[in-house]
Amino acid sequence: MSREFLSGNEAFAFGVRLARPQVISAYPITPQTIVVERLAEMVEDGSLTAEFVHVESEHSALSCAMGASAVGARTFTATSSQGLLYMAECLNYVSGGRHPVVMMNANRSIALPWNIYGDQRDSLALLESGWIQAYAQDAQEALDMALLAYRVAEDPRVSTPFMANLDGFHLTHTYEVVEVPEQAEADAFLPRFETENKMSESVPKNLAFTAGPDHNTAFLYKQHEAMRRAADVIAESEGEFAEIFGRGYTGLVETLHTEDADTILVTLGSAAALAGEVCGKLRAAGEKTGLLRIRYMRPFPAAEIVRAVAGAKVVAVLEKDISFGFEGVVFTNINSALKQAGADVRTVNYVGGFGGRFISESDIARIYREAYREAGAAAKDGQRVRFIGATA
Amino acid sequence: MNARELTKDEYFFGHKACAGCGGALAVRIAMKVLGKNAYAALPAGCMSAVGFNFPQLCFANNAIISTFAGTASMLTGIEAGLRAQGATDFTAVGFAGDGGTADIGIQALSGAIDRGDDILYICYDNEAYMNTGVQKSGLSPFGAKTTTTPAGERIRGNIRPKKRMFEIAAAHGIAYAATASVGYLNDYMDKIAKAKTIRGTKYIHVIAPCPVGWGTRTDETIELARDIADTGLWPLAEYENGVFRLTKRAREPFADPQNYFKKQSRFRHLTAGDIAAITADRDLNWEKIKKEYEGS
Known part of the structure; x- marks a missing residue:
């Protein structure tokens, strides 16, 4: 080595x-x-x-x-x-x-x-x-x-x-x-x-x-x-x-503090590293946050996601794609998994990072807090999907 | 080569090709010359459509359908993959139609020739997209009626000449290129046998009449494939070491193209003026051939 x-x-x-x-x-x-x-x-x-x-x-x-x-x-x-x-x-x-x-x-x-x-x-x-x-x-x-x-x-x-x-x-x-x-x-x-x-x-x-x-x-x-x-x-x-x-991985998903979390952020790729830091800081401040990183989109970790997030109050899905006029495809997949499993957890979709736009620590902290506060409600502009940086 | 020297073994049989199919003959004969160690790639087109219907698979040797645009690139992979594993005694051979070669597949073919990949690419040219129902391709000849170039008042068949694929291949500085016709099988077989021994990229362009698309009787395929050479419309030639050469020189004066056109319903609308224009174009081409190929 x-x-x-x-x-x-x-x-x-x-x-x-x-x-x-x-x-x-x-x-x-x-x-x-x-x-x-x-x-x-x-x-x-x-x-x-x-x-x-x-x-x-x-x-x-x-x-x-x-x-x-x-x-x-x-x-x-x-x-x-x-x-x-x-x-x-x-x-x-x-x-x-x-x-x-x-x-x-x-x-x-x-x-x-x-x-x-x-x-x-x-x-x-x-x-x-x-x-x-x-x-x-x-x-x-x-x-x-x-x-x-x-x-x-x-x-x-x-x-x-x-x-x-x-x-x-x-x-x-x-x-x-x-x-x-x-x-x-x-x-x-x-x-x-x-x-x-x-x-x-x-x-x-x-x-x-x-x-x-x-x-x-x-x-x-x-x-x-x-x-x-x-x-x-x-x-x-x-x-x-x-x-x-001597180095282990955790299969289709990787989780952080999901066991007792109220708000779980789901994301994939390099954004998860920063999200993990933010999650830890919010935890230290007394907020019950968790993180689930999707490592594999196919095969899709339906059971793993359900197991990890079913006990949370809200799941925020942060992804760098959009199916125009609808929502992010990761969000669609997750909702299908939760629905099929009969899991009663609110979900909210954030899309961003487009064209390399930086997703900052404050963006992620905002997602955690906003998702917890407004879970289940449509975004203010009536959209089911919340864009990060659409007006910047 | 001649029929007596050809193996009795068959490699392409039990397929659904139409009666009188020139393409099926071109593939069958080529495989007999190349033998069992040929790995064939065929893109979407007549020969893959008639030969690969699971569970009825019609090649006795290794064969695979490539993507429509990817005949040459898949051959490149087959050749590189076998060589990387130490194999030496094999031929990676492609059988693509005129559209698969001159239109959608020309980029991958150009790339393979440019790299000098050790593959044999055979274009069986029936002069239109026959598998999808006779649409114009880049190798449809001037005047040909197809379902997308109808012969009427405004459009009078295909108004563009064939892309000069033989010359295009040669212009890359290819190791070997040749034209052929299923009407002159000995000449075709010689070229395949030669190509098999040459390292680098080989391109053989063989005329393969299609009774359905050409509007001819099923027993006229060979006759038409001879006519096109005898009329001087399709010179039988090869390109090797930077030099063009005629392999089977059509006798002059050439046979009258009139008879060749008359036999085919796709040319029925041609006027005497159209045929005269085609004939003049042929003569111009031969002046060039005599100068460039024969130095006269």
């Missing part, structure tokens, strides 16, 4: 190197570029043996990764924002083909208006593409997530692609001290990629075929069940990860 001072992008690149991908295909887009630049340097200096393919677009990046995965190679690609949308067709293609491609997405706003800074409208717009979606909070989690991603995605019970999301700039470009495992440790955790779902000389296969009305549903059902099983495999993999690396 060594300690390095790394940005989120670099930490993820270190994690990918430890996973020994055989084919890397990538097209540059801010703020993703550094992860693929570092990987190119690693190939150049011989510390990583991989085919590095300079594709001419994001669509080709993922199409190429799928081709390589479909012959049994471990693959990596990375993108962001417009690039993710440009390859959108391939996302469903890869997940429907059940190829465990791992991709890092640097969360970034979507044009128009043009903006290169972070929000989560890109990945959340593609929540239904059949990929596991994880959101890292810091650089250490980013590195570890790279290793966990391959382990989970390639597990034959799952065989589903994995999108690891890092908040653009806030996480991709922020430097932190990161523990970098030894290659031998990584090798002990992550076995070679073995799959029967591939084309090979010994067992020729026809893949990515047509399934008509009689067969179509069966394939989708299997895909659905595999995503559900991913939750167990994530827990199992994190358990083994902790044994080998």
Whole structure:
């Protein structure tokens, strides 16, 4: 183990190197570029043996990764924002083909208006593409997530692609001290990629075929069940990860003071770090606050969320996306989970951080207090969703 | 190569292609030349539609449907993935239609040629989006009636010539490019056999008549595929080491294009003036070919 001072992008690149991908295909887009630049340097200096393919677009990046995965190679690609949308067709293609491609997405706003800074409208717009979606909070989690991603995605019970999301700039470009495992440790955790779902000389296969009305549903059902099983495999993999690396994770969600909290803030990504600090300060001042960080949006932690928040008076959901004219998609998902479980807890939706707008300590403190005070009431302007910074 | 040298093994069979399909023939013959170690990628289009209907899958070798735009990029991945695992004796081959090649797939194809990826890309050209019901593509010829270029008073069929994909591929400095026709299978097979031995990107553009879209009898496919070469409308050529060369020179004087057009209902509306214009264009092209390919 060594300690390095790394940005989120670099930490993820270190994690990918430890996973020994055989084919890397990538097209540059801010703020993703550094992860693929570092990987190119690693190939150049011989510390990583991989085919590095300079594709001419994001669509080709993922199409190429799928081709390589479909012959049994471990693959990596990375993108962001417009690039993710440009390859959108391939996302469903890869997940429907059940190829465990791992991709890092640097969360970034979507044009128009043009903006290169972070929000989560890109990945959340593609929540239904059949990929596991994880959101890292810091650089250490980013590195570890790279290793966990391959382990989970390639597990034959799952065989589903994995999108690891890092908040653009806030996480991709922020430097932190990161523990970098030894290659031998990584090798002990992550076995070679073995799959029967591939084309090979010994067992020729026809893949990515047509399934008509009689067969179509069966394939989708299997895909659905595999995503559900991913939750167990994530827990199992994190358990083994902790044994080998001495660092534990908490599955689909992470909670702070939720056991006796009246007001629980739910969020995801790097905003959770600041939210945790605010939560602690308010606690110290006698307010019964809690925090739930969603680590995985798919598979969705419905049971975990219900368990953690059902006893609270109000749940405030803070997210960096908006389904125009309705509400944030995280909020929709959470309300569905609570309703299905019969949980009687008020919920309120805050959306913000758009185009990189800073979510401050005072923003979060205000959310905690306002949500507690006004729980259940519509926002003053009659909207069901409260925008942070709409008039700034 | 000739029929006697061709294996009796079949790799593409039991599919639902229409009677007289030139595309199915192009794929079947190419696979016979390439053999069992070919990994085929086919985008959306006729051949994937007729060959990959679960549970009836029609390739005996490894094969996969790519995205419509992603034939070349998926081949790149297949090739890189196999090579990264130490495989050496294989061919990554694509079979894409004219729309999948010259329109939606041209970016990925250009990228693969630019990188020099070791893949063989075969465009089976039936000159329109036949799978979706005969719509104009970038490779529909001047004058062709399609469902999106009707032949009437205002629009008189397709008003643009075919994109020059062979020359476009060559302009990248590609390792090998060729034109072919299913009417001259020996020439086509020679080109595939040659492409199999060349490292780098190979592009073969084969004319594959479509009785449904061309409005012809199902037993006229081979005849039409010969006519298009014999009339000089589709020169059979190759490009290698920076040099263009005719492989099977059409005899001059060329066969009269009039007969070729008359056999096809998609050209029925063409006037004598239209045909004269097409013929003049052909002659201009041949002047260029003689100068550039043959130095005369």
